[in-house]
Amino acid sequence: MMKKSQIPWCDFTWNPVTGCRKDCSFCIGRKRLTQFKGDNRFYLNDDHIVKNEDKGLFILTRPLSKNGSAIPAPTGFLPTLHPYRLPMVAQKRKPANILVCHSGDLFGEWIPTEWILKVFDACEKAPWHNYLFITMNPKRYNELLQKGMLVKADNFWYGTRITQRSDIFTANGFHTFVLIDPMALFAERIEIPEVEWILLGSKEKLKRRWIDSIMDRKRDIPVFMIGSKLFNETWGSSLIQEYPEALYRPKEKALPHCSECKYCHSKQQGNRGQWRVCKHSKIIRQDKNPEGRHIDGRYARVSPQWCPKRTGINWRLR
Numbered sequence: 001m002m003k004k005s006q007i008p009w010c011d012f013t014w015n016p017v018t019g020c021r022k023d024c025s026f027c028i029g030r031k032r033l034t035q036f037k038g039d040n041r042f043y044l045n046d047d048h049i050v051k052n053e054d055k056g057l058f059i060l061t062r063p064l065s066k067n068g069s070a071i072p073a074p075t076g077f078l079p080t081l082h083p084y085r086l087p088m089v090a091q092k093r094k095p096a097n098i099l100v101c102h103s104g105d106l107f108g109e110w111i112p113t114e115w116i117l118k119v120f121d122a123c124e125k126a127p128w129h130n131y132l133f134i135t136m137n138p139k140r141y142n143e144l145l146q147k148g149m150l151v152k153a154d155n156f157w158y159g160t161r162i163t164q165r166s167d168i169f170t171a172n173g174f175h176t177f178v179l180i181d182p183m184a185l186f187a188e189r190i191e192i193p194e195v196e197w198i199l200l201g202s203k204e205k206l207k208r209r210w211i212d213s214i215m216d217r218k219r220d221i222p223v224f225m226i227g228s229k230l231f232n233e234t235w236g237s238s239l240i241q242e243y244p245e246a247l248y249r250p251k252e253k254a255l256p257h258c259s260e261c262k263y264c265h266s267k268q269q270g271n272r273g274q275w276r277v278c279k280h281s282k283i284i285r286q287d288k289n290p291e292g293r294h295i296d297g298r299y300a301r302v303s304p305q306w307c308p309k310r311t312g313i314n315w316r317l318r
Helices: 028-036 113-124 139-146 208-217 229-235 281-287
Strands: 002-004 012-014 049-052 057-060 097-100 130-135 156-161 175-180 198-200 223-225 264-268 274-278 293-295
Touching: 198 208, 208 223, 208 229
Parallel strands: 012 097, 097 130, 130 156, 156 175, 175 198, 198 223
Antiparallel strands: 002 012, 049 057, 264 274, 274 293
16 A cells, blocks of 8 residues: 655655554554554454464464454554555655554564565665655664664655653654654653654644744754644744755646647547647657647647647656
């Protein structure tokens, strides 16, 4: 499962491992997966679910369905590895900022190191993406670091969701960030760590002075305020949403539309619709055809991949 993210500070969420044994009041993932589990007493006996009942761990070898419809979370919020999801990041060719294991804690004490290494390996096979990890158990980062297993790469970002003042992962040569949400217990007392990014959230009560306290002490660290009704009401002005330079993604340019292009020539073909050709000079020179290149009907609106008005095109590819 890899979805276009509704979380404003990342592009996609990817959940090769789901589930957690903590019961945090602010956890959206638990509420969502518990809602979609259905009658998992039945599903847990499926042959495609490998169970380690002594450790309370599960491996879902393939997606399950019932009456032709996919079951979103047959194991609910129980710790589960989904190996069929591991190749998904490599299949997405456009570089993106990907939040890993949003619906669980990949670095929980209960997660086997083997599972973590499988996720790391899948990430390394698609190095064009940035991977954002976040945990409430940052000591697991340190354990992996001491064993030489924590990947040190420009596109791996290790985040800590702050639950204790001193429980924050930082290490030389590693990209690190923090998420402060909820803010009530830590906003005024926490020492701002030497990280590269600060995320501020507000799923619970919020006071303006908490935000001001962090902003006054953040030094030159970029801050991203995660919008919500509570945050918008408390902050009372445009949210600050900054990225570290390495994670910055400029807004995408709109794709050109053939139907609006001056190089697109069309004529009616009876009841069959429009016949369109591209007569851009580069296409005519490449094809050595003054009549232009036919534009397939499915590109009546958005231009085809070979469109000269698209950037970064290799003109020799058809």
